[in-house]
Structure formats: structure tokens, C-alpha cells
Amino acid sequence: MKKLSLPWIIIPTTVALLLPLFLRDQYFLHISVLILIYTGVTVAWNIMSFGGVLSLGHAAFFGIGAYTVSILYVDYGVNPWLGILAAIIFAAVGSLVLAIPLLRLRGPFFTLATLAYVEVLRLLAIWAVPVTNGSVGITTPPTQGLAYISFESRQPYYYIALAFTLAAIAISIWIYRSKLGYHLRAVATDEDAVRALGVRTNRVKLGSLLISAGMTGAFGAFAALYFFVIEPDTQFSATLYSIQPALNGIIGGMGTIAGPIVGAIIMTPLGEWLRVTFSGASQGVNFMIYGAVLIIIVRLMPGGLVEGFRAIARKTRRGGKGRGGKRSADAKTTKEGE
Amino acid sequence: MLEVMNISAYYGDAQALEDVTLSLPAHGVTAFLGPNAAGKSTTLRVVSGLIPAATGTIEFEGRDITGTSPQERVAMGIVHVPEGRRLFNTMTVEDNLILGGYTKRKDRKTAARLDEIYDHFPKLAERRKQEAGLMSGGEQQMCAVGRGMMAGPKVLMIDEMSLGLAPVIVKQMFAIVKGIAATGMSVLLVEQHVKNALEVADFGTIIDGGITRATGTAAELRESDVVRESYLGH
């Protein structure tokens, strides 16, 4: 990603914009909206991984966003658009709980702290019945219209989701290429060295946390309006909104721009397809396959799909010359693995 | 006894070694010299098997060992004392030493070897039960060398032994190393201070920029004009 090549931006964007014209089936549009939501959350998650940080706490930000918009709308009559704005702010503020662990901990310890945070919020959402309506959840009113982000057709949802996702991607590209992104990537390589150069690494990491959380909150809020019903076990589900985005990112290629997008586009329909195909046949088979596929992909393409395809492309282009490069890449990863 | 022939190696995409050739006799001290980032430590890592050689071969006692694992090489008698000592800090000195003798654990002579180490380094005997991380730099270096010797090496490669040690301790250490070499093993000393090293060493090899520049007896190198100009700073 040295230079943004224009065709790579224009072509997919155009395709995405025109898609509803060709794809009138509401169910496929629905899947497309799901893909967009997941792409957005994954792209948001990925901003933290620019800095080499693995967060499994994004379900927390997603859930905060969902609950913020729903509670404001249902209990206080706040317009959902304003609610989404509030969701961004609340999710960012909510992420501050993780700020201290983020700055003090490295590697798996931070990851575990983020998982614990999701769990705490889930349990609190179940417990605080007067605010959250507990496990029964909150249902947003059926009033339709652009002002309420509620429509009969999937098309407007699709375009709103697309706008959100494109904005998220734009922000992510902008960050990647900004000084913040440069510092983040440097932190990912060697935090101590970067700090020694006088970069305020704490500020950099905190910035990525806040931006990432705020973006995730926006998608959580949109998803709440899109699904109508929110409930703690789903909205604060580590599996759905922490692990799945991380998985998309990793399968596509963590810390790259295109990786998360590719990952979400592939993994979301895969999950849907497995469920649709195997559910009802025998309990659990679809998730068994999902787990197995996950193991296989991670085992065979540890650099992610984007990297994997690139390697294949390089290999075919260069014929057998890959050997030296391959070997050195191994040496490098060995070192990182320590 | 150990012949390193024309090896190259990479860190990531960066080439760290281009063409290094190194030969060790069956005993005596060989100094392996060169400026910072010349590729000395990398060479050692290739010899001990931590990094694969991209090209070139390594022979030990007439056998090609280029493809063997670090463990096999230790078992054969090629032992690497890494830069920065890398002791197991939370474990006792004695446990560190015992682990050093891991490859020889089955010959039931661990106690005898321990005694031998304690003879060489009486300080370590005093500190046997102390956590290794809590000792002074010099003591830690002794422990690291002792740990290497526990494997019963034929070739002992010590990386940057004098780094961060007081000059008095450095002198002591050099003397001890010379003593060890006299018991019939080959010691490879990696040093930045060319002059100090050439004073204790019997032989020397100088590398720079990942390429072997000069090889000879210590005396030859001390007298060589090139070496004097480029590395001894006269």
C-alpha cells in the first residue's frame, strides 16, 4: 500500500453503489447489509491492529452503541440520527475503561482484559433491568422514514450502511497514511524504539482506541436500528462482535487496508451459507464445519488471504525464485514469534 | 575441526551475511573480530543453527552439519554462549548450570561437571543457590560461560563476553577463558575490541559487512598493516 491506486477505489465503490440496481432480491440485499456492517466493524477493529494490538473487546463498543441509540430512541424519544452520534461518543467514552490496560499491558494480557470487559458489560446489561429491560431486550418502534432509519425495503438500509462503511474505510485509509498511522505501525514493530525517538506512544495508542471504539459504536447503533431488537447476549456477544470481526481481519490480513474488507466479504456469507445449508440436518454441524474451516485457513494462510494471494501471485510471476525470500520471511516471523 | 564455508544469511529481507568463511582448530582461542553490525553475532547464530544458512556449508569434524537442528549441534559439542548472557533469571545458578548440561544428562556425571565448573569459577560455587538474575554482571557472565561448559563442548562460542563488564573483570574473564581453552577445547571469542582480543587469542578472523576480510594467527593479524589501519586504529 505505497500509493492508493485509483482504480482499486473507484471500481469496487461503483460496483457497491450500483449493486441494488441489479440485485433486487431483498434477502441478498439483507446479506449485503450484513456484510457492510461486518466490514465496518472489522475496519474499525483493524485501526487498533495497525498498532499491533489485538482487541477482543469490540463487542463492548458495539453493544454500547446499540444500547445508546435504542435507549435514547425508545425511552427519551431522541431521533436515531442523533442517537448514532451519541452512540459514537458513548462508545468512545466507554472504551476509556480499557485505556489503562492498553497503556500498561502488552500482548495477550490486554486481549484478555478486553474480553473480560465485554463479559462485564453483558452481565451488567442483563442485570440493569430498569435501564436495559434485561434479557428481554429493547425493540425499536416500527415508525418508518429516513428520519427514523426504518424502512420497508432493504435498499435505503443498504445505502446508509454503504455510506457508513465507505466513511469507515476512508477514515481507516486516512489514518493509515497519516502521522498517527505511521506512528501506530512503528509501535507495532518496536514500541520501545519509537518511544525512544520521542513519539508519545501512549497518545498514539489511545487515539487508535478512541477512534476505533467510536466507529464500532456507530455500526452497533446502526445494527440495532436495522435488526429492531437488541438483547445483551447478542449485542454484547464476544463471538459475534469481538471474535468475528477479529477473525475477518485476520483471515483477510491484519493491519492492512484491504484485508479486513476482503475478510468480511468472504466470511459473512460463508457463515450464512453454512447455517442455511446444514441447520436442521443435525445439530451443530454448521459450526463444526465453521470451526474446522477456521482452523484450516489460519493454519494454511497465517498471513491472511490478501497476503496469501499476493504470495501466490508473486510465486506465479517469478516462477521458482521464491525460495530465498520465503526462507528469510520464515526467519523474520520466528523472531516476531518469540 | 569446524569449517564454516562461504555462508550467507538473511534477517527478513535484509541480507546479514554475504560471504563468511571461518575455520576453527581443535583447540586454542580464536578471536572473531569486526566492528559493530559486521555480522559476527549472525554468524554465530548460523553456526549454532538458530538461523538457517541461505547458501554455503558448515562442517564439523568432517561432517556436513548445515541442515541439523540446534539441539543436535549442542549434542555434537558446538555450544553458543549468547550475547547478553541470557540466563534464566528466576532460576538458581545451579539450575542454570544443570540445564546447560541437558544434552549430557544421561551420562550421570552432572555432579562431576558441576564441580569442574565450580573449580573454574569459585564465585559461582558461593552463589549456587542464588537467583541468577540477582547477581552482578561479571558473575552472570561466569554463569553463562559455565552453563555453556556444562554441555561438554568441543567448540565454545562466546558472544561479546566483555560487554558491559569492568576492565578488571574483563581481564579475569579472558584469563579464565584461556585456561579453559588449555583443557583441550576450541574457544571462539567474539569481540569488538580487536586489540584486547588479539592479545589472548591464538588465531583470529576479521569480518566486516558480512564478508570475511582477514584470517590468520593472532600474531600475524597484529602485525598486518590492513588490520592495524582499519581495526586497531593506529
Add this chain to the structure above:
Amino acid sequence: MSPTERGFNRRSFLRYSGAGLLALAAAPALASCASRGTDATTLRLGAMYPVSGTNALLGEESWRGVQIATDLRNAGGGVAGKQIEMVFADVPDVNTAASEARRLVFNKNIKLGFGTYSSSLALAATEVFARTGNAYVELGAVSEAVTTRGYDKVFRLNPTAADMTGLHMDFIQNYLAGALGKPVKDLRVMMLHEDSSYGQSIVSLAKAAADKIGLQHFEAEPYSAKSTDLSSTVLRMKSQEPDIVLAVSYAADAVLLGRQIRDNNVKLGAFVGTGGGHSLASFQKALGDAADGVFDVDFTQIHVNRDFTPGIEDFISEYHKRWNAEPASGHSLSNFTGAQMLFDILETTGGNDDPEVFAAAARKYHREAGTSAAGWGYELDAQNQNQQGSMYVMQWSGSKLETVYPPEAAVRAPKLITPFGL
């Protein structure tokens, strides 16, 4: 150690195949063709139950009842000459429920859906059906919210949380108070409930129901169904010394609760389970004799007055045939009954599942209590809630969960036995 030329080739081959696998997996998702929905010969209905994830156990049990009802009806000629085809969707969580409802409606052209076992799943699924102008029939979820949102094409055939708490209090007032020899106002009653939508739906109504019968000492305590230890809950219970414990549990926690009550030697006057866990055969299996005397308020179970539940034998024998076991809980029977009523309604429309037509027929349909396999009748109220579905009180006796209250459905009278063998 170092990768050889061959190794690298093999690896890249595996990578290709990994990518191919993915492409293979993704392609049919986008290519799968839409179904036509109901046509002249086939009635296609959408069935939504959680058969994976946390609700898998009772979701699966519920779905079994529907399968039996469908097969029996198809064997008998179907509905108005049409064969019934179930388009099934697994809905482990709320977002999936919304998502799958969309798939059924748009991709499968389903006009009439039903399910769902869990209340939050039901809310999500019905929202989609209702907002797209389709009809949905709930057969298992108990939360009041399912039918109180004002959707005119969302129906519920099963009794609700209010029926459960109502029966709790009825049973306390008319039997337990007398059997324990204390007036209702002096009884100490504690409701322990797991904190999923099931437990929370019930507890939200319990307080009011308790007030209604003049129960002054009523406490509610939540706990997490996922907990692996309920010591705290049981210790709190011990300190409160309740006469009656009303427990609302899922599966594993019901066993855990029972065992820990026994372990901590908490002597109770009576223990009344509420649906879910306490009616499962494996609850009795796990506790053995200690389960004797435990009451349970739930959907109809198989040990019930057979005169009151015509058709139950068919259900039981069919269940045996298919799964070689007794029904694990009453959920299969209630969903079986609900599905049968649904088919009967569709019979009156001539197999037409158009939402408007179905809704009109559903509102018109009527059935007396004691004429279905679960003993339920059928009479919708203004909110499309069936008024004639009822809950019963059962009691464990050996390996049988026998219906003991109200008398018309009972196979025997209730007996007061100190629960958990204490």
C-alpha cells in the same frame, strides 16, 4: 529444517486449495435459488427454532414436536389436500433470528412463520414478519411482549408468563397454603430465576401476582444460568428460610440448584419449578430420588389425564418411534399441539397462507379446552393471544412427572413431600 523446494510447492498448493475451498463455500450462498413459497400442491411454512447455541436443548425439543405434527398430518393427507413442507431456520441468537426471518420471507417467499421457543428470539423474528406484512404464530415463548406490541398478524397459541405466575399463586393459595398450614399472608415465598429473557419475563409479573393473592413476604433473586456454582444463591436462600421456593431455571442450572439445596441442607416446605429445566427427564435422572416431591408449573406433560388430552397417545408413540426415547420435556408436546392447531386453521382457509386470509381465519377459529393433545382450547383475545392454553402443575414421582393440578387435568392429587430428600 529449512523449507525445501518441494515443501514450498506443497504449501502453496494447500493455499490454493484453501482459497478454492472458500470460493466454493461462498459461491452457493450467492447462487442458491429462491423458493416459490406456497403453491397449489404444497404448503410451505417457515419454522424457526434455536438448535445450536445456548438454547439448543429445548429449542430442539420444541422443533421435534413440530416435525411429528407435520409428518402425521402429511400422512393423513395434509392440509386441504396440500402437503406441508417446513422451511427450517436455526436461530441461535437475536440477530440471526432477524436475519433468518428475512431469508424466509424474501428468499423463500414464506408468508406464515412460527416458532421460536425463546422470548427474545420470538421478538426479533416477529418484528420482521410483522413489519413485512406477514403472519407469525408463536408456539413457545412466554414473554408478554410478544403479543402486546400491537401487531395484528402476530399470534400466540401457547400460554404465557402471566399464566405461569397466575398458576403459581393459584396453587399457593388453593393448595400449598393449606398443606403447609399457614395463611397466605404469613407464607415466605422466594422466587429464584435465571436471568435470560425467560426468567426475567416471569419475574416481572410475579410481584404483582403475589400482591393479588395477598402474599406479603415475596422475594425475587436472579442468578446466571451459565453459572457453574450456585452456592451464593443457595446460601441466601438458607438465610431467608422461605416456606416455598419458586424456581425458574434452564437445564443445567436446575440440576445444580437442586443439588446445592440438598448439599447445603436447606429444608423447604415446597419447591415449585417453572418450566424448562425442572420438567426435563434428565433433571430427575441427575437427582434421582431427591427429585421426588418437586412441583413444576409448565406446559402439558405426558403424564396427564388422557381424557383431557385427546391425541396425546399418537404423539407419544410417534416420538418413541422417531427418537427411541420419552419426550425430554413438555416442549415437544406443546409445539406439537400448537402446530396441529395451526394446521387446523389453515384447513379452514383451504390451505391458503395469505397473511390477511390466515389472520381472519385465526381470529375466527375456536376450540374447547380439553380437545387437543395438550389439553388446550383455542380462543384469541384482542391481542391475538390464545386464552384457552393453560399451564398445569406437575409433581415428580419416581421417573414420572405427573400432573397434579388443576384437578380436571390431574392424574392424582398433589402430595406434600419435603423436596430434595431432606
Add this chain to the structure above:
Amino acid sequence: MDYLLQTMVAGLMLGGVYALVAVGLNLIFGVVKIINFAHGELVMAGMYLTWWLWSAWNMNPYVSLVIVTPVMFLAGIAIQKFILSPMQNSSPTMKIFVTLGLSVFLQNLALWMFGGQFRAVNFPWAEQNLSLLGINVTYGRLTAFIVALALVLALFYLMKRTLVGKVLNALVEDRETAGLIGIPVKKYYLAAMGIGISLAGIAGTLIIPFQAAYPLVGAHFTLLAFVVVVLGGLGNMAGSLLGGLILGIVETLAGTYVDPALQQVAVFVVFIIVLIVRPQGIFGGSARNAEVGLK
């Protein structure tokens, strides 16, 4: 007072279970440096295996340890050899996700094989009460607690006194150097995985007399076990025991005196606070966790 005492005892018993699950994880996390998200599912596997031996062969659950232990040891070796070892050079993140995949797979394998039904072993001896000073403990829980203690002591001895233990300790601290001085690292990874996972299996066997098995039972244990390991310090077996007991007591006290619905919240809040205040763990040696903080 009795009430408090009973609460504390209940907490201790629960803590014993946590410690039991955590020691195996500690070994794996410490030595192989893998965040094993499938650990709880392996406890679940132990539970199902014990249940199956009991229901099909009427085997006493405690006797079934002679089968469960080696089977789970082999399972651990297989997981290391076929799944994790080939990924040795991948980033830690990748290893996390491979274990996540394994956990999803095992959960649903259980659902597929046994259905959602919960499977309890009805073993009357384990359910008898030991009553002392008005405090009740069942033999099942007591046995689990005592075995946890014994296993932790045994591991403690192993780690301190034997060569294998010293090697494992060395691997916890610095695996590159361990390899450099001739230790066959891969072999010891296999051993650590084998031991760690057989410990998970043993935990499953000891739990099942009082806790039914169902497909999602393990998920609950995984995160808790990590909390215990982090509290106690990596590679520190005694720390895991203490961490487990503290967690058990915190959970029970919070549940009894605050609100049963919040007992888990208390546990995770304690965890996050400890991570913030003392990331090396309450009893952790300072150097180790910092190093495994994985740069």
C-alpha cells in the same frame, strides 16, 4: 458467623475447581506461550468422557481417571503436533484464532454427538454431605478440592525439583535460549501440552459428579481460568492455586452479600483491576510475565 464461614468454605471449594482448571492452562500458557481458548472445551471433553464411561460401562468416575488422563494426554499431544506445532512461527494472534476454531469445533462436536441434553453422573458417594461445625461440604466437591491441592503440590514439586520441571521453567522464561543450550524445545512443548490437557481432563472428571456436562459448559471455564493464571502469575503453580481460591471466594462472597446476578461481574472487575495495578499477577515473579507480555 456460621453463614460467613459457610460462604467462605463454598468459595474455597469453588476456588479448588478453578485452580484445577487453571494449572493445566498455566502450564500451556507459560511454556508453549499459547492462549488456549479451547481449554474449557477440553475440560468439557473430560466431563463427557467420564460420563460416557459411567453410563455405558458403569465405571466409577474416580476410577475412570486411569482412562481419562492418558486419553487427554494423547489428545494434547495430537493438538500440539498437528495443529499448533506447524504454526510455531506464526504470530501469537494466529495461534489464538486456531484455538478459537478448535473451541467452536469441540463445542459443536459435543452438540452433534450428545445433543443439547445435559449429562450428569449420578454418583451417590460424591453427593453425601460431610458436616463439620454446621458447615456442609459434599464429598464430591471435597475430593475435587483435595485433588486440586495434591495436583498443584505435585506440579510445584515437578517444576522445582526435577530436570523436566527445570526445563519447563526455562521454557517459560526464555525458549530461544533453552533451544540454544540444547533443549529439544518441541519435545517439551508436546509434554507441556500433554500434561496441561490431561489436567484439563482430570478437572472434567472431578467436576462431573456435581456439575452436569453440556456443550457450552466449557466456555465458562476458559476465561475464568485465564483470570486465575494471570492473578497467580505465569508458570507459578502455587500462584494458580491461590489465585483460584481467591477468585472462588470473591465470587461466592459477592454473590452472597452483594447480588447473585453480579458474582461474575465481581470476578472480572477484580481481574481488570489486578491487570491495571499489578499486571505481573499478585504472586507473579516480576520478570516472567513482562517477558511473556509478548512484545
